[in-house]
Amino acid sequence: MRHTMLKDVLLCGAMAGALLAAPTIHAAEASAPATPAPNAADAGAADASADGTLDEILVFANRDQADTAKIRASNTVDIMSAAELEHTAVHNVAEALGLLPGVTVSNTGQSVAGGIDGASRGEGMLVAIRGMNSEFAVDLMNGVEVAQGLPYSRSVQLDLLPPSGLQTIVVNKTLDASMSGDAISGTVDFRTPTAYDFANPLHFSIQGGARLESRARDYGETGLGGNTAAEVATQFGRDRQFGVYVSGYYDKRYFTNSEMAGIDSAHNDGGWGFAVSSTKTGSTNPAGTDPASNLRQTGISVGVSDGSTERYGGNLSLDWHPDDTTAVFLRGSFARENAVQNSTLSQIISTDKSWNALANGLYGLSVDKYRTSVWYETNPERADLSTLQLGGEKKLGALTLTPTVFFSAANNDRPNHIEASSRIDQYSSSARFPSGISGMGSNDGYPVPVFSPGMYDALNNAATALWARRAGQLTQQGSHQDKYGAKLDGQYDMNDNSPLSFIKAGVKFVESDRAVTNRDWTNAYFSASGYPNSTWSSLGIANGYYSSVYPGRYSWSVPKVSQQALLDYFYKLQTAGSFDTCNGNYVDNMNCNTLKGREQVTSAYVMANLQFGQVEVIPGIRFEHTDIHNTFWQLNSDGKTVGHWENSSTTYNEPLPSVLVNWRPDNDTVYRASVSQSYTRPALVQLGASSSVSISADTGVKTITQGNPNLKPIESTNLDMSGEWHNSQGGTASAAVYYKRLSNYLFDNGSTLVNPFSTTSNLVSISQPKNGGDGDVYGIELAFRQKFDTILPGWLSGFSIGGNVTRQWSVVDTGIKGLDADQPIQNAPGWLANATLSYTVGGFSADLGYNYTGSYLAYYDYLGQGGSWDNMWVRPTNRLDLHVGYKFDNGFAVDGSVSNLTGDYTYWAHIGRNSLTLSNIVDSGTTALMTVKYTY
Numbered sequence: 001m002r003h004t005m006l007k008d009v010l011l012c013g014a015m016a017g018a019l020l021a022a023p024t025i026h027a028a029e030a031s032a033p034a035t036p037a038p039n040a041a042d043a044g045a046a047d048a049s050a051d052g053t054l055d056e057i058l059v060f061a062n063r064d065q066a067d068t069a070k071i072r073a074s075n076t077v078d079i080m081s082a083a084e085l086e087h088t089a090v091h092n093v094a095e096a097l098g099l100l101p102g103v104t105v106s107n108t109g110q111s112v113a114g115g116i117d118g119a120s121r122g123e124g125m126l127v128a129i130r131g132m133n134s135e136f137a138v139d140l141m142n143g144v145e146v147a148q149g150l151p152y153s154r155s156v157q158l159d160l161l162p163p164s165g166l167q168t169i170v171v172n173k174t175l176d177a178s179m180s181g182d183a184i185s186g187t188v189d190f191r192t193p194t195a196y197d198f199a200n201p202l203h204f205s206i207q208g209g210a211r212l213e214s215r216a217r218d219y220g221e222t223g224l225g226g227n228t229a230a231e232v233a234t235q236f237g238r239d240r241q242f243g244v245y246v247s248g249y250y251d252k253r254y255f256t257n258s259e260m261a262g263i264d265s266a267h268n269d270g271g272w273g274f275a276v277s278s279t280k281t282g283s284t285n286p287a288g289t290d291p292a293s294n295l296r297q298t299g300i301s302v303g304v305s306d307g308s309t310e311r312y313g314g315n316l317s318l319d320w321h322p323d324d325t326t327a328v329f330l331r332g333s334f335a336r337e338n339a340v341q342n343s344t345l346s347q348i349i350s351t352d353k354s355w356n357a358l359a360n361g362l363y364g365l366s367v368d369k370y371r372t373s374v375w376y377e378t379n380p381e382r383a384d385l386s387t388l389q390l391g392g393e394k395k396l397g398a399l400t401l402t403p404t405v406f407f408s409a410a411n412n413d414r415p416n417h418i419e420a421s422s423r424i425d426q427y428s429s430s431a432r433f434p435s436g437i438s439g440m441g442s443n444d445g446y447p448v449p450v451f452s453p454g455m456y457d458a459l460n461n462a463a464t465a466l467w468a469r470r471a472g473q474l475t476q477q478g479s480h481q482d483k484y485g486a487k488l489d490g491q492y493d494m495n496d497n498s499p500l501s502f503i504k505a506g507v508k509f510v511e512s513d514r515a516v517t518n519r520d521w522t523n524a525y526f527s528a529s530g531y532p533n534s535t536w537s538s539l540g541i542a543n544g545y546y547s548s549v550y551p552g553r554y555s556w557s558v559p560k561v562s563q564q565a566l567l568d569y570f571y572k573l574q575t576a577g578s579f580d581t582c583n584g585n586y587v588d589n590m591n592c593n594t595l596k597g598r599e600q601v602t603s604a605y606v607m608a609n610l611q612f613g614q615v616e617v618i619p620g621i622r623f624e625h626t627d628i629h630n631t632f633w634q635l636n637s638d639g640k641t642v643g644h645w646e647n648s649s650t651t652y653n654e655p656l657p658s659v660l661v662n663w664r665p666d667n668d669t670v671y672r673a674s675v676s677q678s679y680t681r682p683a684l685v686q687l688g689a690s691s692s693v694s695i696s697a698d699t700g701v702k703t704i705t706q707g708n709p710n711l712k713p714i715e716s717t718n719l720d721m722s723g724e725w726h727n728s729q730g731g732t733a734s735a736a737v738y739y740k741r742l743s744n745y746l747f748d749n750g751s752t753l754v755n756p757f758s759t760t761s762n763l764v765s766i767s768q769p770k771n772g773g774d775g776d777v778y779g780i781e782l783a784f785r786q787k788f789d790t791i792l793p794g795w796l797s798g799f800s801i802g803g804n805v806t807r808q809w810s811v812v813d814t815g816i817k818g819l820d821a822d823q824p825i826q827n828a829p830g831w832l833a834n835a836t837l838s839y840t841v842g843g844f845s846a847d848l849g850y851n852y853t854g855s856y857l858a859y860y861d862y863l864g865q866g867g868s869w870d871n872m873w874v875r876p877t878n879r880l881d882l883h884v885g886y887k888f889d890n891g892f893a894v895d896g897s898v899s900n901l902t903g904d905y906t907y908w909a910h911i912g913r914n915s916l917t918l919s920n921i922v923d924s925g926t927t928a929l930m931t932v933k934y935t936y
Contacts, residue, residue, distance in 0.1 A: 080169040089881035089897030094124035094158035101804035104128040119907035120305035122924025131808040131828040132185035140189040149410030151479035177605040177620025181656040184716040192315040195233040195243030203233040207933035215925030216256035218551040227251035248314035257924040261301040271299025282355040292912030296439030303345035328392040341379035369432040372458040373423035407484040414477040426467035445916040463542035463559040471523040472570035485510035501609040518593035521578040591633035597684040618660040626652040630688035648688040648709040668726035712744040730787035742775035773813030803835040818866035829854035843887040875908040
């Protein structure tokens, strides 16, 4: 904690120091060479930089500038301008990206604090591009790859970043040789402003806002939150050759959301069964019967998730242009998120089930007994992301050199995750409630529990009616990555009349160091720790009730749990025997879930730009060499003697050719075609990690889960064709088709640690990740925008409309026995769509936006039935947002927005593509935000 606080203080101090240093820099202006000051805010063109990104305009102030840059880019890009970010009604940058064509935003995942816990925070978390999972994209800050803090994934958790402070987002959907090759789906580049992105030599703004969460109000909570942000930019010197930009922000959101965890009840507590089985054990679905339609919900978990999300950070940019041929810059950014989350779930658990003989020779389900209980867990998160880069540009005649050194650090820690429960049958199974029903019914997809009066009373008064089980199970997880490196790019411009316009080449070295730890403590029961026959109320763990566990659906109450009271009991009753990460050995428990890895990537490329009249051809080749070294703890097979550290190494060599062809018949039209090769490296945890061993009590078989350092990277051949058109009346349109041929497929397997393990026993089952087969991803993107200022008369001229629609398909071979050979790729909706109606007159603006995300597969074989019928799917989501604002002539602006106007569910996952019997549902209501901003 002290280290984290010190780092935050140092970073904030560095930004403050930059402001204090401005007068010193200004004093040197008399001796500085004269140079014209760039003014990107007035520019209308964009060129590709050595990273394949747009470098002439770092910030696109409005949609028109973004459209101009988009059509002039040499590769296929989508750009979100500063004005569009201001006119959104979203919680964070991840949700804003969902307004672009072909971009999917998910609010949970398997490799993060995922499942329904992640979704119940009620905001977007991960971003996927063009039908690929989030791990297939590379996230950049000002053109430099950022560190990846998630413990089991290469994804970047983008809910760290609020919409403020990030002025422009560029999504590169096709790659040239100058761009990092480990980005099958593309790259997302977050741009921060510089002093030269503002027309005036001095720019200053400050804003404050308040937010209101409607679902929290449904629970009787205030649901209030707020934000503040400020920025200052100055250009100075004899010819404004110095530029300083500094910004900072603070945002805090309080949420209280509803969750119904039917899938979790089925997966964790056996809360499901086949309504009819061909065996009396109920384990076999009858032949010829669709298993998904034969499902019955036999248990339910429903409750409330409350907490807060606090974000703060800022950006720094220092620029020096000593002459027309030289530019030097320093860019820094920092973002931190502190999340507090408490989930309290009322549970009806089917402890006893049987299948009774039917007249047709089959067996029918009977739920014989139920347990009532309450489950409580916290989901804290401390995440941060920082970047720093020093670079410049030097023109030596026809040669331009752009050296850069960079550093990025990311942390994603889960401190003091604690779980506890209370239950009716803690002391005797005879306290369970008899039933005899054949499962739960359904109402609009929500399960309908059948209560006896005793069951309802036990849940409605859970703090006093249910017995406290144990003094908590605590998990502490830490994940960190440092990424640093250097690159040098050079471009030589030809001066003759040959087709060769320029040659570009570069080299880059990136080293990433990461460490992941996970440790666990489990305390004894309260009854064995001096607190027999205790309830949460008598212990002081419960401090009141939410009057309705799920307003509008389920009416019984649920306790409000004091996290601090539970933690106090945990630490008071903790013993040496509580430490049980993997066995009874202290040293093993400290190290068994520890992974340390170093990844070094060395790359080089060369590319050319050829001009044949209206046709531009950009051939190139890139080569990337990767060395990965993992260190992990290997347990000894007897489980008693202390284990030891082991190592594994993996090497990849990837040649990555590419060709881009652009035809520009006029200034308002471009047709593009490209073919490229790219790849994605496996997550480090799949290559080697700490031991996971289990022994079956029935068969004595030892199951060993181990990593695989011989995993191949996923490789992809990418084809893309697109066209963009502008008309003279302020309209734009674009169409794109794309295809990706994948090989060596790997999928997001969640947070299970995997590792090598050696044994000589005959009763051994070894489980390890392996590459799947081939796959195909293809789709169509259509987008348009039309202003009516030159088309319609009078007040109607203020209208504009826009929208985009994406249709995508995916088929992959997972290589998993029992699954269908042709599976959809994870997190790839078949349909994505956005529509916007805007109106602007004078200083007034209004935007009504609609976002649609179609259904998609989230997890393969979730119930472990060895088939595809129990895949987890996510239902389509619809969101209608409203923004209204007014800019006054004196620099003040007022903006108001409402997200999810219609109050649709935020997240709905279900088992089986067409069945809602087993579902996880989150309702987070609407969010209203009001902001006041002053700009000088």
